[in-house]
Amino acid sequence: MTTSLQQVGLAVKRLQWRHHREMNRRLAPLGLSLVQWDTLRHLDANPGASLHQLAELTFQTDQSMGELAKRMVDRGLIERVDGAGRKVQHQLTPTGHDLRQAGGEVAEGVLVESLGRLSADEQATLHELLLKAATDS
Template sequence: MSPSLQEIGLAVKRLQWRHHREANRRLSAHAGLSLVQWDVLRHLHEQPDATLHTLAELTFQTDQSMGTLAKRMIDRGLLKRADGPGRATRHSLTEDGQRAYEAGSVVLEGVLAESVGALTDAERVVLHELLLKAAQAGSSPRG
């Protein structure tokens, strides 16, 4: 018998919760970061000079909470801020931020290796494709 949609949703949530809990624990111990902070560093590594609004969207936060987090990360020397065109404020990694991103990446790879890393390459490809497909289906308008 096939699992119900609720059982599948719960399995996805349990895996996500496991990743978040373990990543937060290890990032704190080994890199002095939270998962949300590392995620900001990751996105700035991939998109240097991203705006605060873009970072908020990428990290699933409100603009206000991202602004508060960015200020704390600037105060810690992980980010720097520069004025952009118009009222936009751009952010980028400092050298310390880049080092923290790299240290956190090693931690995250370890966390993920213990779960999805146990799958074969072919299984990971299928899982990735299915997750993208499900996410896309849920975001497209019905009509």
């Protein structure tokens, strides 16, 4: 039986949806949504990122990232700092750092339950294939 591209695409989407739904459910007791944790994760990896950079990294619009960042600043998860010239940069607060770590443990648990079923070689192959499929020609 031949697997169609639509079937492959749907399988990718189902796995993504499962991960998003379960991570949101498990992050809720920490007071985080997946998009909030993802923002903390990317800001940790890219200290001083602008709102535009964070929007691109988290697949959001600049406007939605601005609203999210405002709420996260109000909650004490991130803070705005002056950058070069008029540039406003962002960084994690100690609370944001702690929640990023706790959320990372949650995310790892969700991923272990699905992708952890694959052998190390299968995980490496899947990663390689997904990167290949996502690369612009």
